[in-house]
Amino acid sequence: MGNKVAVIFTGGTISMKVDPRLNAAIPGLTSEEIMGMVTNIEKFTEIERINFGEYPGPHIDPEMMMELSKLVKNTISRDDITGVVVTHGTDTLEETAYLLDLTIKPKKPIVIVGAMRNSSELGYDGPSNLSAAICTAISKEAVNKGVLVVMNNEVNAASEVTKTNTLSLDTFKSPEFGPLGIVDNDEVIFYRDIINHDHIETENIESKVALLKSVAGMDSDLIDYCIGAGYKGIVVEAMGRGNVPIEMYKGIKRSIEKNIPVVIVSRCPTGRVLDTYGYPGGGKNLRNIGAIFGNNLPGQKARIKLMLLLSIYNDIQTIKDIFEKDIYTK
Ligand SMILES: NC(=O)C[C@H](N)C(=O)O
Numbered sequence: 001m002g003n004k005v006a007v008i009f010t011g012g013t014i015s016m017k018v019d020p021r022l023n024a025a026i027p028g029l030t031s032e033e034i035m036g037m038v039t040n041i042e043k044f045t046e047i048e049r050i051n052f053g054e055y056p057g058p059h060i061d062p063e064m065m066m067e068l069s070k071l072v073k074n075t076i077s078r079d080d081i082t083g084v085v086v087t088h089g090t091d092t093l094e095e096t097a098y099l100l101d102l103t104i105k106p107k108k109p110i111v112i113v114g115a116m117r118n119s120s121e122l123g124y125d126g127p128s129n130l131s132a133a134i135c136t137a138i139s140k141e142a143v144n145k146g147v148l149v150v151m152n153n154e155v156n157a158a159s160e161v162t163k164t165n166t167l168s169l170d171t172f173k174s175p176e177f178g179p180l181g182i183v184d185n186d187e188v189i190f191y192r193d194i195i196n197h198d199h200i201e202t203e204n205i206e207s208k209v210a211l212l213k214s215v216a217g218m219d220s221d222l223i224d225y226c227i228g229a230g231y232k233g234i235v236v237e238a239m240g241r242g243n244v245p246i247e248m249y250k251g252i253k254r255s256i257e258k259n260i261p262v263v264i265v266s267r268c269p270t271g272r273v274l275d276t277y278g279y280p281g282g283g284k285n286l287r288n289i290g291a292i293f294g295n296n297l298p299g300q301k302a303r304i305k306l307m308l309l310l311s312i313y314n315d316i317q318t319i320k321d322i323f324e325k326d327i328y329t330k
Pocket residue numbers: 011012013014055056057058088089090091092114115116117
């Protein structure tokens with residue numbers, strides 16, 4: 001194995017500075033300028049810079065994530081590469097990280113990193129986050145851990161992590177299980193292993209998948225819109241354990257009857273969905289009509305998983321079996 005880390009730059013706040021005309025942050029730093037601020041890193045490893053783009057997180061779409069997945073897969077397979085680091089806007093970082101985790105089966109470390117403060121702000125956290133990410137990418141401890149997210153000296157699993165705060169440096173948390181470990185100076189210390197590691201073998205993605213959040217008194221208007229507009233799948237952030245209002249339930253039933261899979265997750269930040277409740281619109285009803293249950297995934301990650309499965313299968317039962325594999329036994 002070589003001792004070179006490839007750093008793939010995609011944009012995000014880590015690459016931003018304030019434009020004086022706009023008086024707001026936009027991408028503006030080159031990869032060379034960013035790496036130049038990660039002082040002393042050459043003492044640890046050689047760096048190869050790869051420019052993917054200068055996109056703010058909200059400009060990254062599922063097709064671009066797939067393109068990035070192919071680039072990361074090719075790069076990590078090279079003999080001279082020890083690990084890959086991807087810089088990314090934090091707004092969609094967890095979606096890209098989860099997509100990479102599902103589509104690549106890496107032995108070597110793949111680490112996603114960003115920053116919460118841009119380079120014009122006091123306390124720009126880009127260089128420290130990037131150095132911690134690079135230390136993780138060369139750590140033997142990080143081998144076979146799936147895709148990792150490193151921010152604020154914490155190591156989290158791509159499958160578990162979510163952005164929890166709009167401004168804090170420690171915004172990336174795994175609310176269900178806690179971090180995998182920490183980066184202490186240049187040393188990576190793991191406290192536990194990853195819980196699960198799903199893999200979906202595909203080079204494509206079906207991006208016409210909607211995410212709807214259920215609210216009190218919600219009806220089926222938005223679901224019916226999705227059916228009419230040709231959406232191929234719908235993720236519903238249901239209430240609590242996985243329940244929806246009766247009128248919304250009717251639309252979910254119509255969707256499944258039209259062979260459009262519906263994945264149920266919860267709008268609660270933690271906890272699994274389960275078919276506990278038998279009242280109309282309760283989880284038991286949803287399960288009986290063939291809704292897929294998404295465990296403890298947040299809606300945006302359940303959508304990534306459904307989009308990948310829809311790129312291969314169009315049969316709801318097959319998608320359900322794979323989606324729920326090792327999660328629900330009955
Ligand atoms: N901290 C960040 O990176 C947020 C920024 N809006 C982005 O996602 O590009």
